[in-house]
Amino acid sequence: xxxxxxxxxxxxxxxxxxxxxxxxxxxxxxxxxxxxxxxxxxxxxxxxxxxxxxxxxxxxxxxxxxxxxxxxxxxxxxxxxxxxxxxxxxxxxxxxxxxxxxxxxxxxxxxxxxxxxxxxxxxxxxxxxxxxxxxxxxxx
Amino acid sequence: xxxxxxxxxxxxxxxxxxxxxxxxxxxxxxxxxxxxxxxxxxxxxxxxxxxxxxxxxxxxxxxxxxxxxxxxxxxxxxxxxxxxxxxxxxxxxxxxxxxxxxxxxxxxxxxxxxxxxxxxxxxxxxxxxxxxxxxxxxxx
DNA sequence: TATCCAGATGCAATTGAGTTGCATATGGAC
DNA sequence: GTCCATATGCAACTCAATTGCATCTGGATA
Ligand SMILES: [Mn+2]
Ligand SMILES: [Mn+2]
Ligand SMILES: [Zn+2]
Ligand SMILES: [Zn+2]
Numbered sequence: 124x125x126x127x128x129x130x131x132x133x134x135x136x137x138x139x140x141x142x143x144x145x146x147x148x149x150x151x152x153x154x155x156x157x158x159x160x161x162x163x164x165x166x167x168x169x170x171x172x173x174x175x176x177x178x179x180x181x182x183x184x185x186x187x188x189x190x191x192x193x194x195x196x197x198x199x200x201x202x203x204x205x206x207x208x209x210x211x212x213x214x215x216x217x218x219x220x221x222x223x224x225x226x227x228x229x230x231x232x233x234x235x236x237x238x239x240x241x242x243x244x245x246x247x248x249x250x251x252x253x254x255x256x257x258x259x260x261x262x263x
Numbered sequence: 264x265x266x267x268x269x270x271x272x273x274x275x276x277x278x279x280x281x282x283x284x285x286x287x288x289x290x291x292x293x294x295x296x297x298x299x300x301x302x303x304x305x306x307x308x309x310x311x312x313x314x315x316x317x318x319x320x321x322x323x324x325x326x327x328x329x330x331x332x333x334x335x336x337x338x339x340x341x342x343x344x345x346x347x348x349x350x351x352x353x354x355x356x357x358x359x360x361x362x363x364x365x366x367x368x369x370x371x372x373x374x375x376x377x378x379x380x381x382x383x384x385x386x387x388x389x390x391x392x393x394x395x396x397x398x399x400x401x402x403x
Numbered sequence: 404t405a406t407c408c409a410g411a412t413g414c415a416a417t418t419g420a421g422t423t424g425c426a427t428a429t430g431g432a433c
Numbered sequence: 434g435t436c437c438a439t440a441t442g443c444a445a446c447t448c449a450a451t452t453g454c455a456t457c458t459g460g461a462t463a
Contacts, residue, residue: 131398137431141439142429142430142438142440143430143431143440144429144440146440146441162420163421164420174442175441176441176442176443178421178422178423178441178442178443179440179441179442181421182440182441183440183441185421185422189271197339197341201337201343201449201450203343203414203420223389235356248401249363249370249396249398249399249400249401250398250399251396252395252397252398253339254396254397255393256394256395257391257392257393258387258389258392259389259393260391266437277460281410282458282459283459283460284410284411284412286411286412287411294417295444302449303449314413315413317414318412318413318414318451319411320416321414322412323412323450324421325450326411340451341420341421342449343450344438376412
């Protein structure tokens with residue numbers, strides 16, 4: 124989506140106080156090229172040919188979330204998914220996600236379709252952290 | 264929340280084509296008295312003194328969801344929680360729900376705040392079945 | 404009220420996402 | 434190049450949730 128260079132990734136990591144290891148650079152690069160959030164398993168599968176262990180992928184994804192370089196989303200199927208915090212390059216926008224009930228496919232929803240703003244609910248101010256839309260996709 | 268009698272539970276089960284067993288009646292009764300969705304573990308703990316096995320609780324909760332008597336919610340901690348499907352006793356319109364990440368409280372969101380209509384996503388028509396908003400409520 | 408069997412249950416084994424412990428390897432500061 | 438805090442690989446582990454299978458029972462029927 125953003126497709127940053129390894130050099131940029133390296134800088135981002137160092138700024139976050141994390142070492143710029145091949146596994147982390149590859150993780151960030153992969154997620155920068157993905158149009159949708161990826162699961163631990165999906166990232167692991169991709170980094171396997173680099174000889175990266177799945178435990179390392181787990182730990183790195185969590186560490187990168189802790190460093191605010193990634194965002195972790197729970198899309199209702201008990202699998203964490205990860206995307207670049209600035210995934211859609213509009214400054215860290217909190218955008219909704221769509222999950223197909225049938226095939227499990229995930230899309231990012233542009234904010235113009237569904238605004239992720241804070242709500243006033245029954246005289247309560249609520250802070251929105253995530254919006255999830257579930258339904259049937261075009262193929263299902 | 265609704266506190267139905269065992270007799271009503273029995274009727275609901277039969278209408279759904281399910282046998283009205285003690286474990287199921289106890290499950291529905293428990294959830295009808297709860298102001299919050301309950302987890303498998305919480306329901307199991309409660310039904311243990313009736314001699315109900317935890318596997319049976321798991322299966323019943325899932326079956327009751329399948330029969331649309333319960334609704335299953337993922338509140339962001341990778342633990343399924345269950346509540347009566349008519350928990351909010353309003354007409355079953357497709358309205359969004361808000362879940363507090365901290366306390367697990369659930370609110371219905373009026374459609375005027377967030378329209379639960381079908382979307383046109385990147386040249387794809389998707390059928391919306393559920394909209395879930397997660398965040399921090401006023402108390403948290 | 405007794406019979407009967409598809410559906411429900413109990414118990415043990417299993418799955419699978421995610422974590423933890425520990426010995427080894429390495430990024431990057433000096 | 435040296436050094437050590439940090440990162441990694443590998444195996445063992447946790448824990449919610451599921452599955453297999455023998456046994457039991459709700460409730461329909463006679
Ligand atoms: Mn996204
Ligand atoms: Mn509702
Ligand atoms: Zn689909
Ligand atoms: Zn709350």
